[in-house]
Amino acid sequence: MREIVAAIHAAVPPGLTVKLYAGISRSDYVGPMWAIIDDLVNQDGIAGVDLHGHEPAPAEAWTAPVWARLRAAGKVTKCHAGEFDGARRVREAIEQLGVTRVQHGVRSIEDPAVVALAVEGGVTFDITPISNVRLQIVPNLAAHPLRALMNAGVNCTVSTDDQLVFNNTPLDEYRALATEAGVTRAELALIAGSGWRVADVSAAESAAAQADNARLTAV
Ligand SMILES: [Zn+2]
DSSP: OHHHHHHHHHTOOTTOOOOOEEEEETTOOSTTHHHHHHGGGGOTTOOEEEEESOTTSOOOTTHHHHHHHHHHTTOEEEEEESSSSOHHHHHHHHHTSOOSEEEEOGGGGGOHHHHHHHHHTTOEEEEOHHHHHHTTSSSSGGGOTHHHHHHHTOEEEEOOSOHHHHOOOHHHHHHHHHHHHOOOHHHHHHHHHHHHHHOSSOHHHHHHHHHHHHHHHHO
């Protein structure tokens, strides 16, 4: 694990910022994986973790204490929820795992109480619209709950899902939202700003990017 992390960082081209997140399956904390997961708190090359896997299965008992330990060590903790299961998994991610970054979160729209929970907790939903359509989480982009979630006050970002699977860029996501879901330029700017607000970069970098975003929006 340490060799892999070091090799990835060594291969980063100059000028590119790369943050590594360890994707951990809901059922991964078994056998030799215990030690690897427990050691993540000590790994400077790992920015954080993301829980994924078979979403209809509830988070196992090991997860909450491990996630809390990682946060205490300064790592960002995330969780896939509200993609292949409903709003209950988003509630679980927020209340039990204590995350403020939910990956997808789109199906929280099925329960207004969970949407309110996300707003109150300042939780961000990292949304990947094209993937949501291709995986049939939503029938099409026009029916995507992104705008409803934003209007409810949830901080929503837009990015790509696994690029090796879906083969699209962030620009493709923005363009598809504009052409297929009627998302306006001002809304796209809001989304970009939401992303930079929670980005794992320095405060100065975030501020500069947000200023740039505001400038481009005004053009
Ligand atoms: Zn995903």
